[in-house]
Amino acid sequence: MFKADESRTIGSSVGPGNREMALYQWVVGNERLDPDRAARELGLGRDEVDAAVTALTELGLLKADVDDPARLRPVDPDLVAAVVTNSLEKSIRDQQAELHHIRDRFASLRGHYLDSLRRVSVGLELVPGLQEVRAALNRASAECTEEILTSQPGGTRAPGVLKEALARDTEMLSRGVRMRTLYHHTARFNGPSQAYVALVSGLGAEYRTAHELFGRLIVFDRRVAFIPEQGDGWGAVVVREPSVVHFLCEVFEQYWTHAEPFSDAATDGLEAVAKDIDRTIVRLLAEGMKDESIARRLGMSLRTARKHIADIMETLGAESRFQAGALAARHGLLGDPAESPTG
Known part of the structure; x- marks a missing residue:
């Protein structure tokens, strides 16, 4: 009836497997252990019943009666679990403490890193990988308080990317951040882009399209700009130098002036x-x-x-x-x- 299975390891202790759980339930229902009868009714071999009894006894789920050693009494599983998982919970707490310690150590270095950036006159920072770029954009979005300008070349955006952006954009708009985005005209033919623009426009975002765009650009509060890294990689260059950021904003404004309000191609x-x-x-x-x-x-x-x-x-x-x-x-x-x- 029951397949032989390995008990699960919990920290340095072992939890009951299917066989042990079935025998525990049998003992609870019969109040007394009869190994031969238990083997017949559970469809187990006598050696499997003996092994299960040993495991349950070692775990503390079964305990011999003081007056009648042949009689095994079930023990409250919650009490046993509290004992068994205590070391595991301690290990988790220790790991969480170590995780916070590691993060704090890295965070203490960031101030020195930002100081070094301020000493560099060009105010440029290279963010090499896609995951790092996403983390940097999320941080800049969280710190943005006034305005975000975006040039998003291309006519299509993957539904998964749009879904990820929806929560971030909704949160920023709820904080009163003004959002303006430039797309290519080809975005008007893309269903997911149409639906996304219609939804977020209702929350206050502004979208326009143009035949040509100057490239990908994101500017936060006119203080920090993200442009693509040269080549086919997924990296980005973060620009903080005020004159360069101002120039990029002026380019955006010029294209924004000549662009047309977003509407799907069928409407136009x-x-x-x-x-x-x-x-x-x-x-x-x-x-x-x-x-x-x-x-x-x-x-x-x-x-x-x-x-x-x-x-x-x-x-x-x-x-x-x-x-x-x-x-x-x-x-x-x-x-x-x-x-x-x-x-």
């Missing part, structure tokens, strides 16, 4: 949004930009960018990218460069 009309995107692609083609650069500037995948380019060249009847740019300029499709903050 898919055709109108698509034409705006194609007009920007034509202008970038005329500037001699490569496919990879165009995709990155517009926040879309390389495959999507190449499909747009192929459709544009076919529509214009162009045989080369240079010819496409020339034909677009001839037909007045490049738009007024003054409309773009890069112009």
Whole structure:
């Protein structure tokens, strides 16, 4: 009936396994141990019953009657557990104390580290890994009291990332922090991004989109800015030098002025949004930009960018990218460069 199992180890003690628990219940119900009868009714071998009795006795769950040694009395499991787990609880408390001690030791070093940053005139700090960057952003978010500016290139954000950001953004907005975020126009075609913007906008956040963005940027209280580390890594550079942070804020404000309030593509009309995107692609083609650069500037995948380019060249009847740019300029499709903050 019962499979032989190993008792669980709790600290330096051992807890009852399935076999011992079944025998304990049998003894409680019968008040007296009859090994042969217990073996039959529990479907165990006599040697298994003897082993279980030994284990329960050693644990203190069964105790021989003083007047009748053949009779085993059950002991309150709560009392036994309190004794058995006492050493484990002490070990946990000791480990927690050690954990707090380690954290305090590292925290005492942070003041020296910040002093060294203040002595460096450029005010730059490299945060090398993704987990460290997340920790730094969470800390900056918790310390932010007035405003956060974000440039978030790309048309899509993973649902998991949006879910993680929702709690953080909601908490900041509840503290009265103003939040402004720039997306690419392509975000209007992304369902999760649409739903997220609609939800957080209702809490007071502001979102706008643009054809082109200058790159990823997050600024807290106009004092601390995060920009990506050069290359394909997940690191970030933290900028604290006031003049540099001010310059980055000015760049953000310029793009924010020319950007359009966020609304999904269906609301604006898919055709109108698509034409705006194609007009920007034509202008970038005329500037001699490569496919990879165009995709990155517009926040879309390389495959999507190449499909747009192929459709544009076919529509214009162009045989080369240079010819496409020339034909677009001839037909007045490049738009007024003054409309773009890069112009």
